Amino acid sequence: MKATGQSDGQYLYAVIACTEPREFTARGIGERGDVVHTVNYRRLAAVVSNSPNVEYESSRRNMMAHTLVLEEVMEQFDLLPVRFGTIAPAAGSVEARLLAPRYQEFTELLEQMRGRIEVGLKAFWYEGAAVAEVVRENETIRRMRDALNGRSPTETYYERIRLGEEVEHALAQKRTRDEETILARIRPLVHKTRTNKIVSDRMVVNAAFLVDRQNGLQFDDAVRRLSDEFNDRLMFKYFGPVPPYNFVNITVNWEG
Numbered sequence: 224m225k226a227t228g229q230s231d232g233q234y235l236y237a238v239i240a241c242t243e244p245r246e247f248t249a250r251g252i253g254e255r256g257d258v259v260h261t262v263n264y265r266r267l268a269a270v271v272s273n274s275p276n277v278e279y280e281s282s283r284r285n286m287m288a289h290t291l292v293l294e295e296v297m298e299q300f301d302l303l304p305v306r307f308g309t310i311a312p313a314a315g316s317v318e319a320r321l322l323a324p325r326y327q328e329f330t331e332l333l334e335q336m337r338g339r340i341e342v343g344l345k346a347f348w349y350e351g352a353a354v355a356e357v358v359r360e361n362e363t364i365r366r367m368r369d370a371l372n373g374r375s376p377t378e379t380y381y382e383r384i385r386l387g388e389e390v391e392h393a394l395a396q397k398r399t400r401d402e403e404t405i406l407a408r409i410r411p412l413v414h415k416t417r418t419n420k421i422v423s424d425r426m427v428v429n430a431a432f433l434v435d436r437q438n439g440l441q442f443d444d445a446v447r448r449l450s451d452e453f454n455d456r457l458m459f460k461y462f463g464p465v466p467p468y469n470f471v472n473i474t475v476n477w478e479g
Contacts, residue, residue, distance in 0.1 A: 233311040234274035236292045237302040241268035249295045252288040264322035301336045304466035342463030346428040352456045357393040401427045417469045431469035
């Protein structure tokens with residue numbers, strides 16, 4: 224970690240609705256493993272641990288420490304997660320610069336999160352499955368492919384480029400259709416949906432959902448049915464509950 228000062232500050236994990244001081248069993252980030260506790264203001268509290276004013280690296284150890292605190296807090300409270308590496312420069316800053324001036328904002332956000340969890344879902348085509356479907360379903364692509372048979376790559380250079388463009392366009396259309404089919408099954412069961420960037424050629428869905436805890440089993444069943452229905456062409460990765468990072472974005476200006 225990179226030092227930015229000598230005095231202790233407060234490392235922030237989350238904001239919760241809590242009127243009484245609390246301590247948690249998970250140890251705080253950093254080599255010292257300070258006690259995780261609350262800084263309370265009226266009906267809100269920040270979950271913090273004492274920390275030197277340092278810049279924490281996004282190492283597995285540090286990320287795990289941060290995550291373990293959030294997991295314990297989530298068992299007992301709805302929470303607003305704070306971005307990894309956020310440190311109040313002094314203990315008094317948490318109340319004066321965070322909880323007091325943003326009390327109404329955080330209260331309203333916590334009301335929106337009440338009884339809800341975030342879950343994530345990713346879906347991927349199996350290797351080669353989508354391309355095979357595109358070729359099978361698209362007569363133009365089949366003709367372009369067949370026209371290359373027995374001809375050298377040099378002779379057919381530009382034709383191969385055009386074929387690649389046609390395949391890419393057809394795959395984009397197929398991805399849109401598949402994504403909408405999947406999301407249409409999920410949306411009635413969730414409070415909010417956020418679709419994130421597609422990060423690989425085989426990825427079809429990369430989404431996060433804000434779900435009422437009471438609908439958790441229905442959501443599980445819906446994902447299971449999707450997996451059973453599309454098991455010959457799509458692989459699903461389902462994870463959660465996790466802190467609602469996709470639906471809450473707390474940034475702090477300690478100098479403001």
